[in-house]
Amino acid sequence: MRRKIFLRLDPPKVLVYGFGVIILLGTLLLSLPSSTVDGKGLPFLDALFTATSATCVTGLVVVDTGDTFTRFGEMVILSMIQIGGLGFMSFATLFAFILGKRISFKERLIIQESLNNATVEGIVRLVKRIFLFTAVVEITGGTILSMRFSEEMAAGKAIYFGFFHAVSNFNNAGFDLMGSFKGLTEYAEDPIVNITMISLISLGGIGFIVMNELFEYRSTKTISLHSKIVLAISGVLIFGGALLIFILEYNNPSTLKPLTMTGKIFGAIYQAVTPRTAGSNTLNIPDLQQSTLFLIICLMFVGASPGSTGGGIKTTTFAVLIGAVKSQIRGQEDVTFFGRRMEQSIISKSLTVTLIALFLVFTITMILTITESGKDFLMIFFETVSAFSTVGLSMGLTPELSSIGKILITITMFAGRVGPLTLAFAVTKKKKENHYRYPAGKVMIG
Amino acid sequence: MRRKIFLRLDPPKVLVYGFGVIILLGTLLLSLPSSTVDGKGLPFLDALFTATSATCVTGLVVVDTGDTFTRFGEMVILSMIQIGGLGFMSFATLFAFILGKRISFKERLIIQESLNNATVEGIVRLVKRIFLFTAVVEITGGTILSMRFSEEMAAGKAIYFGFFHAVSNFNNAGFDLMGSFKGLTEYAEDPIVNITMISLISLGGIGFIVMNELFEYRSTKTISLHSKIVLAISGVLIFGGALLIFILEYNNPSTLKPLTMTGKIFGAIYQAVTPRTAGSNTLNIPDLQQSTLFLIICLMFVGASPGSTGGGIKTTTFAVLIGAVKSQIRGQEDVTFFGRRMEQSIISKSLTVTLIALFLVFTITMILTITESGKDFLMIFFETVSAFSTVGLSMGLTPELSSIGKILITITMFAGRVGPLTLAFAVTKKKKENHYRYPAGKVMIG
Numbered sequence A, B: 001m002r003r004k005i006f007l008r009l010d011p012p013k014v015l016v017y018g019f020g021v022i023i024l025l026g027t028l029l030l031s032l033p034s035s036t037v038d039g040k041g042l043p044f045l046d047a048l049f050t051a052t053s054a055t056c057v058t059g060l061v062v063v064d065t066g067d068t069f070t071r072f073g074e075m076v077i078l079s080m081i082q083i084g085g086l087g088f089m090s091f092a093t094l095f096a097f098i099l100g101k102r103i104s105f106k107e108r109l110i111i112q113e114s115l116n117n118a119t120v121e122g123i124v125r126l127v128k129r130i131f132l133f134t135a136v137v138e139i140t141g142g143t144i145l146s147m148r149f150s151e152e153m154a155a156g157k158a159i160y161f162g163f164f165h166a167v168s169n170f171n172n173a174g175f176d177l178m179g180s181f182k183g184l185t186e187y188a189e190d191p192i193v194n195i196t197m198i199s200l201i202s203l204g205g206i207g208f209i210v211m212n213e214l215f216e217y218r219s220t221k222t223i224s225l226h227s228k229i230v231l232a233i234s235g236v237l238i239f240g241g242a243l244l245i246f247i248l249e250y251n252n253p254s255t256l257k258p259l260t261m262t263g264k265i266f267g268a269i270y271q272a273v274t275p276r277t278a279g280s281n282t283l284n285i286p287d288l289q290q291s292t293l294f295l296i297i298c299l300m301f302v303g304a305s306p307g308s309t310g311g312g313i314k315t316t317t318f319a320v321l322i323g324a325v326k327s328q329i330r331g332q333e334d335v336t337f338f339g340r341r342m343e344q345s346i347i348s349k350s351l352t353v354t355l356i357a358l359f360l361v362f363t364i365t366m367i368l369t370i371t372e373s374g375k376d377f378l379m380i381f382f383e384t385v386s387a388f389s390t391v392g393l394s395m396g397l398t399p400e401l402s403s404i405g406k407i408l409i410t411i412t413m414f415a416g417r418v419g420p421l422t423l424a425f426a427v428t429k430k431k432k433e434n435h436y437r438y439p440a441g442k443v444m445i446g
């Protein structure tokens, strides 16, 4: 009975309308004269773009955040990031736990008891836990960053900067206050900034379920299959990506070459972590080699893990597809990970999510090559994948987008944020009963 | 017993070694002084590239065919095209019919009787039929083209040109003798050349099985599921593609704008047909809009139909994936086409072929962005997909490739030609018996 009350809300609609309302409210606030330093307020399209980018924790910016906004404007953006990030993480986790019974991991989780029934109390308890985690991580990160920034700015500004960047990075939002679109490039070699940021991004990107299991590991001594896959794939993507970036950029005088060896290693790791899908950067993105940029496009497309603040097709989806191909080639009947078999429904779902993502990215890219006709293809492709996966890295196209381009990227950010989850929900719905099945037919493949 | 004799040959090995031997022989012949007009013979790497391109019926050229080679050299190339095209088509058809019992369509086909048992006689009969079809189509096309070319050149040259281009286009090889890398651009508005070429390419690209059914339709009145899917998808790709190209290029002064309305329509259709995967062109490829070029990349990746002279992941693979996504979203249990259900093994095979193709294309593209560092990304991406799908269209990168680049594209052409079929064979092998299955595990997707 109580369960029905919750289900009546129709989760995908709540998600879409909820995000829509927050974006519109944000657009309104950013249009106010008190939001911008020039006292004019942001033009409508730019305000809509910025509000969407903040709420969807993307981080693509048509105007530089630090240069353009007043403290009030910045706080509006930060609020949207926090609401968007927390809201999405809670929603995605709740969805996995409660609404999508078939993909829950409750049997192995510590919070199992409280969630065994999808009661209002259970939901409240889970959300509370997510909020608590977020607060602890953001306060820890914010304090460390504040102390580091206080070395070079007044205490008040240092605390403000520290917490803004901690919240922005834990929520994988990619907004920064450094000015002139330069991101964190001045801190490319700084160990405290690097380690703190990389930790915040990684924690936000692996998702609440995995975070929770890691924090509870000392008492539980068990790690779920889901968490094992997330940690393994995240590890491979980060260290494999960092190694490649290190090699590709080692001799690039605009990126790694002038840095110390420690700086080079930090630079490579940071730029391998940020596509999962933080969007902040310590190297200047347009200066990277074409090969590195294409690698980052691929990493961005995979993105973060489910139930996190990040976007993309997700690490688990990627893992399942790799596993499916591997077992096909080996002629094995089942797709297995860590001694567990994937059900066919999970493989089909991974395929659907990936193909729809590819279709969306390719279609938007094609339309943008028409509307932004003078621009380089790689720049457009990079921007589209970044928007879809809510990454926020850019080769510099964002501020130069045409009006149609801004609208298209706004739609892509929104679709990339709410789309995959809504889609996952749709394809998890109870299958229609087929009264009869068609006879099997055959075709040649490949 | 007789069946075993054939199977002992290990089809994928026959394919790989067979193509390898022909390519090496061709490389040798093209290196001979009598092959090139400058009397020096082609340098080894260029000869290897050209021989691979011809044998794999790709059509990428590091040197212009018409300008560089003597009649002898051209005949070597034409022979490789004919052997490669016929060999692959026969092999792929035989494979589907006889070796891969599970994906055969024999129940609906006219040649059913003769092929019911995989006897040597059956195989010989099928290959004979394929040769006969090829001869009829090439002689018809060659005659029409010869008559057309005789309007502007001496009879001997006209016949030679007519037959060379008929063979090259039916085999989807993309080689031409027009000189200066200009392809068939001088015939962009010519109805006879357009209609003949488009027919040759289309017949070669839909595959022997479909061709056979179409020719026999008057007596059989049945069309197999395979042929229905091939014809439907080919139709959508050609007419959808042509419509988009028509719109995108309508105002492009370097392509469609100066042409008459008939010329515009032919130009759009030709450039939509050639990615399936002929490689000849009537519009100058580098002059096309970025959006058109990206569209052509997508069309090339899909490519031709199985058991044809063309490459790519194949129209049926594309259809099955689209169908799988559609049924997932609709919550239907089965993937159905024309009242027939696809078995899970076919869907898995489509997924495997597509993901491996994507992986190969992305990896080669990434390496080429390193080796060809000064070149535009789109140009490199276009070249890689063209090589993988054995298309042969180029934005002009081929003659400017570095030595490593030439080797990489040579490998990609070879892998793109023999890879998918070998792969398809590998994944069609009898699955290993699993003595036990792992218990099912679950992960979050999307």
Ligand SMILES: [K+]
Pocket (backbone or CB within 6 Å): A057, A058, A059, A172, A173, A174, A277, A278, A279, A390, A391, A392
């Ligand atoms: K982001």
Ligand SMILES: [K+]
Pocket (backbone or CB within 6 Å): B057, B058, B059, B172, B173, B174, B277, B278, B279, B390, B391, B392
């Ligand atoms: K070709």
